[in-house]
Amino acid sequence: TMTVAGVVLSLDSAGLSANEPIAADKLQPATPVPGALVIGGGGLLPDSVIDRFFELGEGPNAKIVIITTASQLAGTDDIKVRFERWMTRKFQSLTYLHTRDRDEANRPEFSHCLTEATAVWFAGGNQNLVTEAYRDTLVERRCHEVLKRGGVVGGTSAGAAIMSRTMIAGGTTSPAIAPGLGFLPG
Numbered sequence: 001t002m003t004v005a006g007v008v009l010s011l012d013s014a015g016l017s018a019n020e021p022i023a024a025d026k027l028q029p030a031t032p033v034p035g036a037l038v039i040g041g042g043g044l045l046p047d048s049v050i051d052r053f054f055e056l057g058e059g060p061n062a063k064i065v066i067i068t069t070a071s072q073l074a075g076t077d078d079i080k081v082r083f084e085r086w087m088t089r090k091f092q093s094l095t096y097l098h099t100r101d102r103d104e105a106n107r108p109e110f111s112h113c114l115t116e117a118t119a120v121w122f123a124g125g126n127q128n129l130v131t132e133a134y135r136d137t138l139v140e141r142r143c144h145e146v147l148k149r150g151g152v153v154g155g156t157s158a159g160a161a162i163m164s165r166t167m168i169a170g171g172t173t174s175p176a177i178a179p180g181l182g183f184l185p186g
Helices: 047-056 077-088 127-134 138-148
Strands: 002-004 007-010 036-040 063-067 093-097 119-122 152-156 166-170 176-179
Touching (some): 036 047, 047 077, 047 152, 077 093, 119 138, 127 138, 127 176
Parallel strands (some): 063 093, 063 119
Antiparallel strands (some): 002 007, 166 176
């Protein structure tokens, strides 16, 4: 997907490969998303974006799951430092979720917190770590269910990259393309 004059355009809904040149007349608007997406490009997000994420996740009743797998700090207490600003807000629950084991990602008890979540946040880092662990697993399906229930899914940096079905997986002068999690259809 790409944004032109504030409109999100879809490349793959036009039946094109991510590596083909794209004619302007082949671009189509992205299809509507149930729930809400909060997609931050990267870096430190302003408080207003975090506040809006919480609001979309049911404010003080929010049941938030932060998926930290993209970060090298995932699975350590050091990851919590990155979310200290979040702790100043009111919410019902906040759970950190992390694995790099696809078998674990498919275990119902591992991702049970997602069955009640109203908001899911994907931390920044390496987007390939997220898709390697969660693409085509129960975790991915449960995140999609959060959206279907009217919840919010968000992320920054790597957490933003995984939003489309076709994502930029890396590269400096030309992008390396890989499958994402497909929260933004088209």
